[in-house]
Amino acid sequence: MVSSRDFVARIEQDNEPLYRASEIQVEAFFRSGPSREAMAEHFLGRCMNEYMNLVEVAERLVKTFVELDREMVVKLAKQILDEANHYNMVAEIVERLTGRPLDVQLMIEKERSGGSAKGARCLQGIPQDDLLGLHTYQFIAEGRAVRVWQRMSEVITDELISNCYSRIAKDEKFHAAIGRQGLEALARTEKDQARVQSLVNDMRRELYIISAENCLEVPEARRLVEDAYGPLGESAA
Ligand SMILES: [Fe+2]
């Protein structure tokens, strides 16, 4: 069995094809010149995703409080505040695009009745008292978010929005670092490493499909992911 540090380092290395594919797809979406409506829809999805991250992490902090060390309590609380700020920033972008106040109720209802592609969907499938699952999600999905927000900040020409995105990317880096710390502390047995690996395999595929659905699927990106993780199947995106 490898040490938890080496185990996490290998996962990080193997995330690269997913992250690269996500960058390619988000860049393709913004460079395709989407209409104002398509942009509003895209950012409404991102807004809902920030809301879901806020709620999911908050619920997990409450559920696992007694088994967390105090340093982790503070870090998760900081993540919750960050997600609230991201939610607010993305909501302002949506409002700028639509010219009207965000209808929060409608946004939540829309998600309930089918919803669209969001990274936080991966977290919802994991029990709320499952810290190994939370840290795996943080490491993979928040790590992907760093790259996606960073790439958006490079592709978008509006300076104000671009600065706001690189700030979000910086926060997501902190969230991925919480995941790394948690995994290095908890993924210490063969059984736990096998479980993390299985979650990682599922999440990488799901996150690729989500990226293809809410951006633009690019054949080069799909190839990268299939070469690394195996065929995605007909139904993928
Ligand atoms: Fe966020």
Ligand SMILES: [Fe+2]
């Ligand atoms: Fe985050």
